[in-house]
Amino acid sequence: MSDAKHKAGTILVVDDDAISRAIIGNLFEAEYEVAExxxxxxxLDYLMSDGNHVVALLIDIMMPRVDGIEVLHRLAPTGFLEHVPVFLITAERTSSVMEEAYRLGVMDFIVKPIIPFVVTRRVRSVIELCESRKRLRNTVEDQRLELLERAQQIIELNVGMIEALSTAIEFRDGESGGHVRRIHDFTHLMLTRTSMGEGLSDEDIDDIAHAAIMHDVGKIAIPDAILCKPGRLTPEEFEVMKTHTVQGAELLESIPQMRGLGAYRYAVDIARHHHERWDGRGYPDGLVGDQITIWSQVVSLADVYDALTSKRVYKAAFTREESLRMIADGECGAFNPKLLESFFAVEPELAALYERLS
Incomplete structure (x- = not known):
């Protein structure tokens, strides 16, 4: 038998009649490796040990031990019949056998006595068709993977640009640049480690954490004299500062490319509502309780926690203990009691996270 590397694969002939196997094998041995x-x-034993090279299975129906139909039943769950054409060898074709065989995935029948040119033409044509389909599937899969890779690169580029823009705004605000990363990680941890993330998929949580990065994007529209003022803002200046929420949402809505990102709808909502408060005393819309989305609530608390524990142009950092007391006592505004309960349960992890990021 010739080296299989120089032939177009293996045809497996299964028949309890040695003469039938020899006749069929002779029809294909010039072009294919033939196994019996x-x-x-x-x-089944052959397919288990060396079935990767099989390009067609020609199998008799009536055989001792395990017949052809039983082989099909055992092969069906493996997916083999979806990738390799199977031909049933039979002396008669009853409608019930044919119906079951086709249902299981048989491609065609070879009727005894065998007519050589009919068998070779049918089998070769089907093998060529199946191989062409495999090549097409492989090409489509390669293209799909390439498109996914490109899409991932675009997503990473977009996220990088978003992070760069948000960080640039931070620097303009007199911050060190770590605020963006801390808000992202705080949000992600709260949604993955507490009940606040119930009902959200991993993809949703990733999108929300990326959206959190853009919560202060509206500060780009705030004048330097107000944004960078080292002292306390006047009531008039504070009213201007408050507009960064609305301006941030409008800015994000005005960027067509943003709409294709999974984070888009979260980003717009968070930018507008991360200063809303549970008791309705926040801004800009005065939302109350569950009118505020979970993601905006989480980012709101993340923003407060980070503001308290970090040095800003207008204040020194509070200690961790003092920061937690202020949040618990409502000195920084009212929060969802369930959110606070979840926050205090994982705050040690958040503190450790901040320590690593500092």
């Missing part, structure tokens, strides 16, 4: 099995069990 005398019954269904031998067929």
């Amino acid at each position: 099995a005398a019954n269904g069990q031998e067929c």
Whole structure:
């Protein structure tokens, strides 16, 4: 038998009649490697050990031990019949057998006595068709993977640009640049480690954490004299500062490319509502309780926690203990009691996270 590397794959012929196996094998041995099995069990054993090279299975229905139909039943769950054409060898074709065989995935029947040119033409045509489909599937899969890779690169580029823009705004605000990363990680941890993330998929949580990065994007529209003022803002200046929420949402809505990002709808909502408070005393819309989305509530608390524990142009950092007391006592505004309970449960993890990021 010739080296299989120089042939177009292996045709497995399964028949308890050695003469039938020899006749069929002779039809294909010039072009294909031919393997033989005398019954269904031998067929299954061969496919288990060396089935990767099989390009067609020609199998008799009536055989001892394991017949052809039983082989099909055992192969069906493996997916083999979806990738390799199977031909049933039979002396008669009853409608019930044909119906079951086709249902299981048989491609065609080879009727005894065998007519050589009919068999070779049918089998070769089907093998060529199946191989062409495999090549097409492989090409489509390669293209799909390439498109996914490109899409991932675009997503990473977009996220990078968003982070860069948000960080640039931070620097303009007199911050060190770590605020963006801390808000992202705080939000992600709260949604993955507490009940606040219930009902959200991993993809949703990733999108929300990326959206959190853009919560203060509206500060780009705030004059330097107000944004960078080291002292306390006047009531008039504070009213201007408050507009960064609305301006941030409008800015994000005005960027067509943003709409294709999974984070878009979260980003717009968070930018507008991360200063809303549970008791309705926040801004800009005075939302109350559950009118504020979970993601905006989480980012709101993240923003407060980070503001308290970090040095700003207008204040020194509070200690961790003092920061927690102020949040618990409502000195920084009212928060959802369930959110606070979840926050205090994982705050040690958040503190450790901040320590690593500092």
